[in-house]
Amino acid sequence: MGTTTDTIPITIMGTITELPTPAHSLLQLMWLASPALPIGGFSYSEGLEAAIDHACVSDEASAAQWLTDQLVLSQARSDMPVVAQAVPAWRSHDTARVQALNQWVLSTRESSELRLQSEQMGQSLTSWLRNQHAHDDVALQQVQVLAQLCDRTPTYPVAYALAASFTQAPVHDCLLSYAFGWAENMVQAAIKAVPLGQSAGQRILARLVADIPHAVATAQALPDDARTAFSPMLAILSARHESQYSRLFRS
Numbered sequence: 291m292g293t294t295t296d297t298i299p300i301t302i303m304g305t306i307t308e309l310p311t312p313a314h315s316l317l318q319l320m321w322l323a324s325p326a327l328p329i330g331g332f333s334y335s336e337g338l339e340a341a342i343d344h345a346c347v348s349d350e351a352s353a354a355q356w357l358t359d360q361l362v363l364s365q366a367r368s369d370m371p372v373v374a375q376a377v378p379a380w381r382s383h384d385t386a387r388v389q390a391l392n393q394w395v396l397s398t399r400e401s402s403e404l405r406l407q408s409e410q411m412g413q414s415l416t417s418w419l420r421n422q423h424a425h426d427d428v429a430l431q432q433v434q435v436l437a438q439l440c441d442r443t444p445t446y447p448v449a450y451a452l453a454a455s456f457t458q459a460p461v462h463d464c465l466l467s468y469a470f471g472w473a474e475n476m477v478q479a480a481i482k483a484v485p486l487g488q489s490a491g492q493r494i495l496a497r498l499v500a501d502i503p504h505a506v507a508t509a510q511a512l513p514d515d516a517r518t519a520f521s522p523m524l525a526i527l528s529a530r531h532e533s534q535y536s537r538l539f540r541s
Contacts, residue, residue, distance in 0.1 A: 315459035322453055323471035325478065329414040329446075331471070334407050335479040335539035336360070337524045340531035342483050346523075350490040353480045354497050357473070360524065361498060361505050365472060368398065368519040369447040370509035373468050376451030377461050380432065385439055388448060394517070395445040400525035403532055411446035419453055429456055465506040473498040483538055 325332060338356065341347045347356045372391050379387035399405035416436055423429035436444050436452050447468075454464035473495060481491040531537065 315457045315463070318457040319454065319459055319463060319467035322450065322457075323467045323474070325471075325474055327415075327471075328418060329411045331411060331475045332478065333539060334411075334475070335483060336404070336407070336476065337528040337531060338476065338479050339483050339537055339539045340527035340534060343534055343537075344527065344530070346527070347480075347484065349484065350486055350494065353484055353486065353490075354494045357476050357480065357494060357498060358501055360476070360521075361469070361473065361501055362508075364519070364521045364524060365469065366505035366508040367512065368517060369395070370465055370469060370505060371512040371517045372447040373451045373454070374461055374465055374510050374512075375514075376448050377455050377464050380452050380455040385435060388436075388451075389439045392439070392443075392445050392448040395447055396443065398519035400519065400521070401528035401532065404525075404528050408445040408447070409443050412444040412449040415446060415449040415453060416444050419449070423456075462506060462510065465509055466502060469502045469505055470499070473502065479539060 321327070338347065338353075341356055347353050372395055376388055376391050378384075379391065395408055396405065399408060416433060419433045419436075420430065423433060432452060436449060450468055451464070454467065457464070459467075477491045477495045477498070480486055480494065481488065486494075531539075
């Protein structure tokens with residue numbers, strides 16, 4: 291994020307303070323990756339619970355492999371490239387690009403649960419941004435544009451890209467934050483649903499963290515015509531989860 295030591299006034303939780311610009315960006319990205327962010331990420335397993343129900347995942351090793359595959363084969367080729375392309379689009383006020391990316395996300399959700407997840411988390415993050423920037427007219431205007439452009443159904447990757455664009459961090463760092471937030475939520479889902487112990491969860495998270503830089507590089511290098519959400523097994527299990535008899539998660 292650079293090595294400058296210049297300071298700028300910023301507002302954190304309503305308090306005016308001064309921090310170096312890199313520290314400000316890093317703190318904001320950590321905040322966006324936090325499971326405590328009130329956007330409902332903890333309530334989704336993205337098909338993992340169905341994979342457990344159908345014995346595709348049964349222990350630490352299979353959970354680690356499932357989530358690694360999902361990171362590399364799904365996230366790195368679909369939602370992460372959207373974030374990578376939407377951040378600069380927001381910064382350059384390219385509203386047509388933002389709208390097209392949002393529509394792509396909506397049209398590539400392969401089950402109703404996955405679409406509802408993206409819509410609910412996107413709407414919740416939009417509401418959070420509206421509250422966070424209630425006294426910043428410039429930022430608030432972009433939040434309003436998000437809601438209007440996306441016909442009041444902003445998807446999570448596009449809403450996250452707007453939130454990340456406010457940090458002024460490099461796109462690479464925005465993607466690291468996005469991927470880590472996803473990984474931590476999914477590991478927590480695995481701990482609850484397999485179930486696994488906390489130490490096993492930390493070992494899985496360590497494996498995902500090792501793979502995140504490569505996933506980020508893939509996402510940043512992917513052109514529009516190579517972006518894809520094609521994950522047949524994930525789509526099938528997500529659809530089956532909709533009628534699963536007993537479940538903890540919404541997807």
